[in-house]
Amino acid sequence: MPRRASLLRSLGLAALVCMLPLGAVAQAADTVTLTTPYPAVVADPGGSVRFSIAIDADRAGTVALEATGAPTGWTTSFRGGGSLVSAAYVDGSKPATVDLEVKVPSDATAGPAHLAVRATQRGGGSATLPLEVRVSDTSSGGVTLEAQYPTLKGPSGATYRFDLTLSNQTSQQQTFALQASGPTGWTVDARPTSSTQAATAVVDAGSTTQVQVSADAPADATAGSFAIAVEAVGGPEVARADLTVEIVGSYTLDVTTPDGRLNADVTAGSASPVTFEVRNTGSAPLAGVAMSATPPQGWKVTFDPALIEAIAPSDSATVTAEVTAADDAIAGDYVLTVAAKSDQASGQADIRTTVQTSPLWGFVGIAAIALVLVGLFLVFQRFGRR
Numbered sequence: 001m002p003r004r005a006s007l008l009r010s011l012g013l014a015a016l017v018c019m020l021p022l023g024a025v026a027q028a029a030d031t032v033t034l035t036t037p038y039p040a041v042v043a044d045p046g047g048s049v050r051f052s053i054a055i056d057a058d059r060a061g062t063v064a065l066e067a068t069g070a071p072t073g074w075t076t077s078f079r080g081g082g083s084l085v086s087a088a089y090v091d092g093s094k095p096a097t098v099d100l101e102v103k104v105p106s107d108a109t110a111g112p113a114h115l116a117v118r119a120t121q122r123g124g125g126s127a128t129l130p131l132e133v134r135v136s137d138t139s140s141g142g143v144t145l146e147a148q149y150p151t152l153k154g155p156s157g158a159t160y161r162f163d164l165t166l167s168n169q170t171s172q173q174q175t176f177a178l179q180a181s182g183p184t185g186w187t188v189d190a191r192p193t194s195s196t197q198a199a200t201a202v203v204d205a206g207s208t209t210q211v212q213v214s215a216d217a218p219a220d221a222t223a224g225s226f227a228i229a230v231e232a233v234g235g236p237e238v239a240r241a242d243l244t245v246e247i248v249g250s251y252t253l254d255v256t257t258p259d260g261r262l263n264a265d266v267t268a269g270s271a272s273p274v275t276f277e278v279r280n281t282g283s284a285p286l287a288g289v290a291m292s293a294t295p296p297q298g299w300k301v302t303f304d305p306a307l308i309e310a311i312a313p314s315d316s317a318t319v320t321a322e323v324t325a326a327d328d329a330i331a332g333d334y335v336l337t338v339a340a341k342s343d344q345a346s347g348q349a350d351i352r353t354t355v356q357t358s359p360l361w362g363f364v365g366i367a368a369i370a371l372v373l374v375g376l377f378l379v380f381q382r383f384g385r386r
Contacts, residue, residue, distance in 0.1 A: 031058040032121050034129035035095075042134045042171035046106035046236035049172065050079075051131055053117060055088050056095040061121050062087050065098065069115040073105040076115070090121075102133055106236060110137040136171050143168055143176075145211070145232050145239035153246040156221035156283050160245050162213040163193070166232050167239075168203035174234035176201045180213055182228045187216040190230050201232065215245055222283050222313075223249040249284020249313070253347030255340050258318075263352040264336070268329040271322045274351070278319060278340045280311040286342045291319055294337040298326030301336070308340075329355045 033056040043049045055063050064087045067076035078085045080098040088096040100117060112134045120126040144167045152160045168174050177200050182188035192201045193210035203209050213230055228243040256262070256277050266272035280286050289308040293301035301323050308317045321338065332355055339348035 031125040032063060032119050032127040033057070033095075034117060034119050034127045036129065036131070039130065040132040040134065042136050043102070043104045044136050044170045044172065044237075045104060045108045045110075047170065047172050048101060048103040048235075049133060051100040051102070051117075052097060053100055053129065054095040054097050055090055055119060057090045057092060057121055057124065059124065060090060060092040061124060062089050063096070063119050063121045066118045066120075067100060067102075067115060068118055070102065071108075071113050071115075073108070074113070074115075075103045077101050100131075104133065104135060108135045110135050143170060143174065143232065143234065143237040143239040145230065145241040147213075147241050147243055150242065151244040151246065153248060154217075156217050156247050156250045157219035158217055160215045160217065162215075162228075162230075162243050164211040164213060164230065164241055165208050166201060166203060166211050167208045168205060168234075168237075170237060171205050173202065173204045174237060176203065176232040176234040176237075176239075178211060179231045179233065180215075180228065182215055183226045185218045185221070186226070186228075187214075188228055189214050203234075213243065215243075217245060217247060219250065220283060221247050223247050247283075250282040251284055251286060251342075251344035252280075252282040253286065253289070253340050253342070253345045254279040254281050255338055255347045255349040257349075257351075262349055263354065264323070265354045265356060266323050266325045267356050268325045268331075269327040271324045274321045274323050276319045276321060276338055276349070277316045278308060278311065278347075279316040280313055282345065283313050284344070285313060286311045286344060289317070289340050289342045291321075292339050292341070293321065294339070295323070296326070296329075296334045296336070298329070299334075299336075300324040301338075323353065325353075325355050331355050 035054045036051050038051070041049045041051070057063060065078050070076050078098050078100055080088060085098060088098050090096045112132055115131050115133070117129040117131065118126065145164055147162050147164045149162065152162065154160065166176060178190040180188045180190035190211060190213045192198050193212045201209050201211065211232070213228070215228055224247055226245045226247060228245065230241045230243065232239045256279065258275055258277055264274045278289060287310045289311060291303040291306050295301050301321055304320045308319070311317050323336065334353045334355060336351045336353045337348055338351060339346065
């Protein structure tokens with residue numbers, strides 16, 4: 001009977017050991033134990049995974065570690081305390097922890113791959129921990145970078161902001177370096193929306209994050225389409241988004257004189273010609289530029305031409321203004337405002353206008369003085385003899 005009871009206890013212990021989760025715990029008959037919370041993980045071709053492994057033993061000592069059974073082309077390494085290790089020391093009171101890093105080649109076939117960790121304590125026991133790495137089918141996942149509005153339109157000299165979504169549908173958390181490039185003379189930058197100071201984005205497996213791209217167009221950018229490329233690089237995974245900015249040109253007008261002097265001389269009571277230049281200082285053509293003036297009260301200003309049909313970028317048109325000061329205008333300086341306006345832009349210039357009296361009034365004055373002198377002479381002639 002005692003012998004039969006002993007046999008039944010042995011069989012029961014063996015059945016209990018067989019009921020333990022395969023790969024979650026591996027314990028030698030005497031002292032060494034290996035455990036991991038996740039004995040089966042998923043990886044992408046060209047990616048890597050880590051198993052966190054706890055090593056325990058009944059007595060203190062050094063436990064040598066070895067990874068076995070990895071498929072051809074796969075690489076394995078143990079890491080602990082920030083270094084590559086090949087053994088761990090256990091003191092018998094608490095487990096030691098190491099990470100097994102497994103790198104999967106980019107040409108790995110989709111499906112499960114099996115390997116194991118072998119732990120051996122000098123002068124003691126040993127244990128083996130089975131592990132599984134399932135290589136995913138990347139045709140249904142991967143990394144994508146998509147813009148909500150990939151094309152923006154506006155004038156030169158403006159800042160354009162694109163909102164993008166970075167999606168990580170791989171089986172591993174990825175850290176992505178964000179890179180952006182644009183045409184010569186443009187300032188282009190890509191940052192995570194949550195942090196304008198960060199240059200990288202960390203995205204969990206199966207998650208997304210937002211990325212904002214800003215593009216500063218130069219003030220002299222000509223009208224046309226400009227391409228901007230954005231990349232998110234995370235290890236072997238690269239996502240790209242192609243963006244476009246359509247510059248419609250800038251619209252600015254400048255009113256000046258041919259020599260740049262903003263002053264003119266006019267004569268009271270008569271028309272005086274003043275020449276102006278209307279310059280298109282923008283990067284887009286202007287059409288239907290109308291001329292107008294704000295003269296002092298009683299003055300009259302007419303333009304030739306009064307309407308400029310079109311002015312090309314960096315070009316100018318010459319306009320002659322006939323300025324007629326009021327007949328009773330007193331000699332001195334006056335301000336005459338001349339403006340040019342189209343549907344897209346406007347500009348103006350203040351002209352200091354100096355009024356001179358008409359020479360006719362000089363002659364009238366001289367004639368009046370002469371009449372007075374003649375009159376005095378006649379008076380003296382008549383009454384001087386008495």
